[in-house]
Amino acid sequence: MSESPRYRPDDLRRLATELLSRAGLARERASALGRLLLWYDAVGAHDFGIVGLGDWLARLERGDFDPKQPGRVGPEHASTAVLEAAGGLPPLLLARAAEIAGQKARDTGVGVVRVTGVPPSAGPAAAIAAELAIGPFLGLVLGPGSAQSAAIPAPEGVPLIFDSILGDAAGDDDTSPPTAAGDEPMRMVVDRVAPWLLLSGDHEVVVVALAVAAFESLGSFHRRVAEALEGRSAPAGWIFPETWERHRSETQRRGIALADSAIGPLRDHSARLGIPFPDPIA
Template sequence: MSESPRYRPDDLRRVATELLSRAGLARERASALGRLLLWYDAVGARDFGIVGLNDWLTRLDHGDFDPKQTGRVGPEHASTAVLEAERGLPPLLLARAAEIAGQKARDTGVGVVRVIGVPPSAGPAAAIAAELAIGPFLGLVLGPGSAQSAAIPAPEGIPLIFDSILGDAGGEDESPTTDDEPMRMVVDRVAPWLLLSGNQEVVVVALAVAAFESLGSFHRRVAEALEGQRAPAGWIFPETWERHRSETQRRGIALPESAVGPLRERSARAGVGFPDPLA
């Protein structure tokens, strides 16, 4: 069976930005959504990557989301806020919630943003949690429903990530061979917030490591927990992320024809040049 054609990440980001802009998103927000999708390609979770761009565009065509809606901030306090979705695009709403939570964590040590009205089919939120962890914060995205994402700052500078929706998409070993100490470190610190997430709600949490421990000490504990272990399903270890990222930069992102065809047709209708695959 022949391999799917590969495309440069920058070329795919350009196409995503152009097509999403024509679907009604402000250019900056269109670029942000393209980057979020490509993040999953860069960590090896390609089922949730740029291959899903046409689905988001189709849902915008059908009026499932309002491309201009960024959400409305409701009740807000020093460490907490409510963000009402108001039919905005879920990935961008969660990214905004993470920005708010991160700012509050910088000011008070912890930020909690409750996002109301997120559809059950919002998809994984590992990219949102990972961005928080580069803060460096402990990042959590809980919901909708039982979905959970977490990112933990690691010594390499690339966080350790867990996402219940990814399953084995980002991991390399279907049989868990590591204990869950890193996840317990997160949950033990923020367990009171776990009760907040409802079926149509998402809770985004940013917890500043410095609020309870020095970053160096925390990194040592994470490194000790990971030493000699392999990533079970749902986990993305820093070395896995780095390896996939390097591969996508070197070889490009593989896209099946089932994804390329609709995107090429959309590009032609919109007058957007679709890139040629890498040789």
């Protein structure tokens, strides 16, 4: 069986930007959504990567979302805010909520943003939590419903990530439940943000950014994370820093493989709009 053709990430990002721009998004927001999708390819969670672009385009064509709506900021205080979805695209709404939460965490040590009106089918939020953890903050995205994403700053420079929707899509071969030592990184997050754990509803997401320096030195925190991960492979739903680095390097070196079922809808959209489709890597 022949291998699926592979495409350069930069070519796919440019394609996503062009297609989403024609669907009504400003170019900066179109590029941001493309980067979010490609993030999942870069960590090996391809089911949630650029293959999902066709679905987002179809939903925009149906009018499921308003491409020009960035969300409306509601009640706001020093450490908290409400962001009303108002029909905007969920990934970009959560990215904006993370920006607000991160700014508040820089000012006060903690930022909590509740996003209302988010559809239950919003998908994973690991990319959003990961961006917060490079802050470095403890990043948490709760909801909609029981969905949970967390990102924890790690000594390697890229964070340790958990996402309940990803399951074992981006993990290594070991998908057994975490041991007590493997649970320690999640307890670092849960212990710090427990007051907000039950705040999210079926159509709400709570985004939390907590500055590590607010409760512990970054060096000490990194040592605890390293000790908790030592000698372990990633259980289901976890993305360890070395896994991320390996997949990211492989993606840059070999490109992203796209099956015919994923290429077809994107080619159709491109042809209909007169946008050149990128050539695969030779």
